[in-house]
Amino acid sequence: xxxxxxxxxxxxxxxxxxxxxxxxxxxxxxxxxxxxxxxxxxxxxxxxxxxxxxxxxxxxxxxxxxxxxxxxxxxxxxxxxxxxxxxxxxxxxxxxxxxxxxxxxxxxxxxxxxxxxxxxxxxxxxxxxxxxxxxxxxxxxxxxxxxxxxxxxxxxxxxxxxxxxxxxxxxxxxxxxxxxxxxxxxxxxxxxxxxxxxxxxxxxxxxxxxxxxxxxxxxxxxxxxxxxxxxxxxxxxxxxxxxxxxxxxxxxxxxxxxxxxxxxxxxxxxxxxxxxxxxxxxxxxxxxxxxxxxxxxxxxxxxx
Amino acid sequence: xxxxxxxxxxxxxxxxxxxxxxxxxxxxxxxxxxxxxxxxxxxxxxxxxxxxxxxxxxxxxxxxxxxxxxxxxxxxxxxxxxxxxxxxxxxxxxxxxxxxxxxxxxxxxxxxxxxxxxxxxxxxxxxxxxxxxxxxxxxxxxxxxxxxxxxxxx
Numbered sequence: 025x026x027x028x029x030x031x032x033x034x035x036x037x038x039x040x041x042x043x044x045x046x047x048x049x050x051x052x053x054x055x056x057x058x059x060x061x062x063x064x065x066x067x068x069x070x071x072x073x074x075x076x077x078x079x080x081x082x083x084x085x086x087x088x089x090x091x092x093x094x095x096x097x098x099x100x101x102x103x104x105x106x107x108x109x110x111x112x113x114x115x116x117x118x119x120x121x122x123x124x125x126x127x128x129x130x131x132x133x134x135x136x137x138x139x140x141x142x143x144x145x146x147x148x149x150x151x152x153x154x155x156x157x158x159x160x161x162x163x164x165x166x167x168x169x170x171x172x173x174x175x176x177x178x179x180x181x182x183x184x185x186x187x188x189x190x191x192x193x194x195x196x197x198x199x200x201x202x203x204x205x206x207x208x209x210x211x212x213x214x215x216x217x218x219x220x221x222x223x224x225x226x227x228x229x230x231x232x233x234x235x236x237x238x239x240x241x242x243x244x245x246x247x248x249x250x251x252x253x254x255x256x257x258x259x260x261x262x263x264x265x266x267x268x269x270x271x272x273x274x275x276x277x278x279x280x281x282x283x284x285x286x287x288x289x290x291x292x293x294x295x296x297x298x299x300x301x302x303x304x305x306x307x308x309x310x311x312x313x314x315x316x317x318x319x320x321x322x323x324x325x326x327x328x
Numbered sequence: 329x330x331x332x333x334x335x336x337x338x339x340x341x342x343x344x345x346x347x348x349x350x351x352x353x354x355x356x357x358x359x360x361x362x363x364x365x366x367x368x369x370x371x372x373x374x375x376x377x378x379x380x381x382x383x384x385x386x387x388x389x390x391x392x393x394x395x396x397x398x399x400x401x402x403x404x405x406x407x408x409x410x411x412x413x414x415x416x417x418x419x420x421x422x423x424x425x426x427x428x429x430x431x432x433x434x435x436x437x438x439x440x441x442x443x444x445x446x447x448x449x450x451x452x453x454x455x456x457x458x459x460x461x462x463x464x465x466x467x468x469x470x471x472x473x474x475x476x477x478x479x480x481x482x
Binding site for chain 2: 026059061068070071073074076104106107108123137140141199201204232234235236237239240241246283314315318
């Protein structure tokens with residue numbers, strides 16, 4: 025007779041508790057009013073406040089000629105490590121209508137402020153590593169010769185392609201009389217040696233609807249709204265630089281910074297040439313949690 | 329035998345490299361900590377002296393405006409209170425703004441600090457707030473008095 029030993033399933037109570045505590049923190053603690061820009065693709069030079077965590081969810085609905093339209097989505101966790109360094113982690117996925125929903129990869133980015141004080145033009149260095157599949161459709165960056173035709177395939181086929189990319193941006197941004205103007209030259213390298221460097225750009229301009237705050241707390245005051253416009257697209261690659269076979273978008277955008285600590289962003293991007301998707305409708309919801317770093321440090325026994 | 333000897337030598341190199349890396353890490357860490365300590369020991373309010381003459385001379389367009397004080401108070405609560413305390417008395421993250429150094433500073437100096445931040449000490453730049461909003465915060469700060477407002481008990 026052989027005794028059968030049935031092992032108990034491992035119970036992960038401790039991580040469960042930590043997870044619940046973190047979620048509780050996110051929902052009920054330490055929120056902070058954010059003054060966010062309306063940009064979805066372009067970056068200005070403002071970093072996350074030190075110790076603050078911003079959780080952001082974004083959606084993009086895109087039209088696709090010759091195939092199914094899609095809804096791509098991503099979540100960002102953006103943490104202000106110091107006043108000059110912000111680090112961010114993304115996970116993204118997409119649903120292609122009449123096809124499937126797939127997880128498409130993750131990104132890890134860091135932004136470093138290069139100058140201590142404000143200048144006419146403020147440079148920030150952006151470094152990102154991304155591990156994504158060919159089915160990635162968030163279109164956060166349009167690079168090289170990216171175009172609508174690249175997506176005209178099933179998710180099963182697109183997922184076979186795996187990309188490990190390094191992306192570098194120089195974020196140049198200037199704020200004057202309430203206007204912010206940001207220009208982002210972008211270079212991307214698929215880490216496969218055979219792949220060339222690719223080039224891209226994103227530019228944006230925005231302004232709050234009012235430059236003076238009202239004395240009362242309000243949801244619909246014009247000071248809570250920031251309107252702007254973005255333009256982004258590819259600039260070819262090292263082998264064939266230029267505008268031929270590239271796609272470009274123009275996107276009016278608006279951000280609504282609510283006193284209840286939420287920010288809502290809306291953007292409708294219009295394709296500017298035949299290689300572009302005709303329409304990219306985007307929206308995003310974000311919330312900033314100040315003092316998050318200190319509270320987490322305290323949870324793990326560190327000095328809060 | 330030769331293989332065993334080569335393996336031992338390889339392990340020796342790895343061990344030596346590990347010790348060297350750890351020692352280097354400790355030296356770098358301690359140096360950075362000493363530098364940070366030196367930085368901390370400098371006066372908290374020294375950055376006020378960095379404001380250039382032209383910035384100091386700027387006049388507050390909202391001086392004496394009670395509406396601006398109220399709006400500035402709202403903005404302070406939204407953007408500044410987390411670090412400087414709800415009553416501006418300071419917290420572990422940010423210094424008191426009720427101290428004489430701040431209260432006696434020119435409005436232009438305070439605007440300059442708000443605009444440029446003190447990045448090396450953890451205060452971000454606040455030029456993302458439009459200039460009139462930054463002036464409203466300055467107006468609010470200067471309406472506070474060390475006699476009427478007690479520091480936060482942080």
